[in-house]
Amino acid sequence: MLIVAFEGWNDAGDAATGALRAIRRSLDLVEIAAVDPELYFDYQFTRPTVTTAPDGTRSLEWPGAVLYGPTGATPEPGEPQLTGPGADAAHLLVGQEPARTWKGFAAELVDAALAADVDGVLFLGAMLADAPHTRPLTVFASSENPEVRSSFGLERSEYEGPVGILSVLAAAAEQAGLPTLTLWASVPHYVHQSPSPKAVLALLSKIEELTGWSIPRGDLEREAEDWVANVDALAEEDEDMAAYIEQLERHRDAVDSPEASGDAIAEEFEQYLRRRGDGPVEPWQRPGS
Known part of the structure; x- marks a missing residue:
């Protein structure tokens, strides 16, 4: 399986790239493969960066997209390792959203995935949402593949509107015969300025649920607790923010209550889509479970 995440429009709170x-x-x-940034990027929009190595050597890092594959080497004893069905053959693709030639960009990356014998693609994204940071952060699942929807109990999207590079890549992968599934984590929009380790954990948990993998967490759980505590501290100093979070909590609790019907939850999610005015909106209509 290939797991994909891109920085920028598709990555609120750095959650998708953080999970990757x-x-x-x-x-x-x-x-094992990388695109030529000269073909796809506008450097005035996505600028190269300079870094300094421990020995003092300075070098330029260019925007792009890189496909990683397994080395086949035996893991070092004691090192935390991802385990589970097919984990030893997992591939990763990470990059920045290109500025131009999206069709060629997608075709090149799908060709590289096929050459690496990838037979399925899992896309990771994150969106700004009306989500309280004090509650579990929702991860929505969608797929344009009928077999994937049947296997995981998803409904086909009826969304029409702007999309990001994840949707373009997913369409190209499906056209090439690679089944796809996309996960979107909800990131509280009122704390969008900083990375959200809690959203990273939500994505990792959903990936484990879907794949049967066990993914080492490292310091993520402690970081997520610190993140919640820091947002709590901000809310204590801002009455308007605290009142707004309380409103979101009541709203979320009502939707999550046992009395809430499937139609009520679907209606709530559709209302959420209609009132969104910023950040990425991707192709789904109702949340997958």
Whole structure:
């Protein structure tokens, strides 16, 4: 399986790329393909960055997209490793959303995935949402593949509107015969300025549920607790923010209550889509479980 995450429009709170980094730390991977950034990126929009190595050497890092695959080496004893069905053959794709030539970009990456014998793709995204940070952060699942929807009990999306590079890649993968599934984590929009380790954990838990994997968490659980505590502290100093969070909590608790019908939950989610005015809105209509 190939797991994909992109920085930028698809990555609120750095949750999608954060989940991919957590997975990458627990796998022994090597770069097997990369795009030429000259073909796809506008450097005035996505600028290269300069970094300094421990020995003082400075180098430029260019925007792009990189496909990683397993080295086949035996893991070092004692190192936390991702385990589960097919984990030793997992591939990862990470990058920045390109500025141009999206069709060519998607075709190149799908060709690289096929050459690496990938037979399924899991896309990770994160969106700003009316979600209280004090409650479990929801992860929505969607797929354009009938067999995937049947296997996981998903409904087909009826969304029409703007999309990001994840949707373009998913369409290209499906056209090439690769089944796809997309996960979107909800990130509280009132704390969008900083990374959200709680959303990272929500994505990792959903991946484990779908794949049967066990993914090492490292310091993520402690970081998530600290993140919640920091937002709590901000709310204590801002009455309007505290009142708004309380309103979101009541709303979420009503939707999650045993008395809430499936139609009520679906209606609530559709209302949420209609009132969104910022951040990525991706193709789904109702949340998957």
